[in-house]
Amino acid sequence: MTASQLLVRPLAPSEVLHFRFGLYVGYATRVRGTLDSAALVQAFAILRQVYPILSARLVLDDTSQPSIEAAPELPAMIDEVAGCIDDPLFGLPDLDDHAAAIHTVRGSDDTATVTLLTHHAIADGHHSLYLLAELWSLYTACVGDVRIAPQRHDYPHSLEYLLDERGIGMGSLALPGDEMFGALADVKTSPGSSEGSRIRLSANETAALRATGRGAGTTINGLVSAALLAGIAQSRGVDIETLNYTYVVDLRARLTPRVGYPEGTNVLSMAHFVADPRAGDDLLALARAITGRLREEIATGAIFAGSSAFMPTLDQPDAATVGQPDAATLEALLSTVVMSTNWGVIPPLSAPADLVIEDFYPIVPSSPIASIVPHVITTYAGQLTIDTTAQPSEESRLLAEHLHALARLAQ
Template sequence: MRRALCPVETLYVGQRSRAVLSCALSGRLDLGALSAAFDAVTGEHPSLRSRIVPDGEGFALELLDEAERPRLATRTGNTEKAYAAELNTPLSVGGPMSRAVLVSAPEGEDHLFVLSVDHTVVDGHSGIALLNEVWDRYRVLVEDGTRPDTADRDALRWPRPVSELLHPADPERTTAHLERRIDEVRRNPVELVPYDVADPSGVEGRIEVCRLTLDAERTGRLRRTARAAGVSVHALVAAALLTTARGHLPDGPRTLGCLSPVDLRSRLSPPVPALMMVPAVTTHLQFLALPTDPDPMDVARTVHERLADFVAGDGPAEELRITPEVPRRPTLQLATVIATNMGVVPGPRLPEGLEATDIRLVPAREQYFPAAGRSPVMACVVSFEGRLAIEFPHFTACYSPEFMGALRDGVGAVLAAFADAAPAPAPTS
């Protein structure tokens, strides 16, 4: 049984990218209940228990048989090493679109749950919803002892492709949008941050993640600064990324690009819930001519105003419609920095006796090109339980851990300055 991929979904097939969600846990954990919870969730979402196969001139999702479907893998070991291993273990070609692994420390009650899902069937919002759904099912099993009803578990409920849920398009309008975008990128060639690894042949290339975290108090101050300035927290983070990246380029005016993913779920007809396994996202690319030492707040205001104008109009839908052009014209999405932002999201609700000590969302892919000499800098931003975190995934044959650490610290310094400028909180009555 198959479901054809639409042109937008097909774009992700060649990228071999995935969302890696993880949850560090402390306390008692019932392996049988967690395995049953994962089975119940994958049973309700056929995309997670499918493979990608050729289908005419395109591709399709093909349902796996019972023996091939993904199951929870469990093992004992060091949780930090296990996380690094999962980041560097691709989803198998021709295998399931999802993988779940639980690693428990040899002694004690520390665990790491890692859920990897192919971006062909997931985006950041649905990935987070999926992680929380697994733990919701687990909590019900542990607290109530109720096993999932599997009578209708394998009934096919393929989600409709996002491109079919857009409002009716005017072909002339879409063509005009594409022509404007092609002209825009032609007139604004962006500069990319050069790799610092001089000889990648002598480096063991692997995915690593440099991380910046803010506690709840500093996150709150950053939000107050954003409100006082009339901008979003996303704009402040994007400004920190852009001004820091600008510091790694030669002096003089430089054109930088900022790519911001835009969630489409509320814009579709009908609206798409977060737990529907589709990549319901488009992008906004803007160009900024920055001097040698730009003012971060000025940059934040520019980012905010342009993104707000884009979201308020037909830009998101038109940008999705021209997405199939990206493989032929990659400059349509070429940026100096890619700033994803999931906003403020809840963490898993767990039963008594089990605590989530850390939650992470990191994008990973399988193809990196050290010989290119430069590339966009990726930052994945999410606020779990009111604490902002920025993940900087990178390939060590391109950017060294030392370089990414310095870039993270630069971003952190700009965000710290923003937070320090926060007005006092409003008094409570």
């Protein structure tokens, strides 16, 4: 290593899985108007100075341990191509283990997509959304020639460090060994892109769904989860209790002291839920059961013991009899899993007067773990949206149908 390329720290177990699969997640913004490429380059350069993790590379150290390497002299990964903005990854170059990148696709008119890509080993969804908001604030300041003197942040800590600092034990990690990685590599996956299905409620419908949740003693996440499980069970013609529901829980607000978004890499746990038979007959009761189970896990601290268990099906009680399954067995196990991640409300995104940020949408990674097709739940401009890389199907139609029906309950 040169003087400018120094080891920051080895990756913790909660980060290693993302490194092994090379997982990047994209945060795409569709814009209309005047997009100043030079100002975007300047804004990203400042962002990298403020958050040095964005200037890092993920490498194997001298002992073959996945690690974060500081490389401030490494050129920023920022590029621009002309193409169809419906594909924000059009012309995306090899990211070469950079921690972060900016990719812009310009349309034939005054539209473009600007995508922030972050390696999942160094930032989760909430962390990256915070960075996205910072990027657009810096861009707006650069366009307006406003002087900026932001404060530099430290490198983010791992979940293990943050829990240990607070005296919380997280138990043994359910991470696969080398044989399991090999089996996962043989599992069929979908190509990584923004294609798939999207369900979006209007702002009024979203407000109505929130009111339904309040009246029923549950949350929007509980209602979406119930509708998702019911729709998938109906579409596949299976009993709802055969599905293993797994969803990501952000632990930041559940820790004392609270963890700021850029202070941790993947401050997450995985909650698991299996419905009672015939639970799909009453979506409100199912939603209450899902949120009730989560509240119980938070109250008992079980949610922390489940931290970093990113292999949900292998964490089931009967998984011990499976051993190290081959690709076919593993694919069968994964086929019972329904997974979601709720990024919550997308923070306000600044823009100068001559540019409008019209929309936001996630781009989930292509990897063996994506055999469990994730459903990404967001709310942008007051509108609830569920995106998935699964192709449009009966599952999506039924999910939308259930959500609209739940929203009407508040009217």
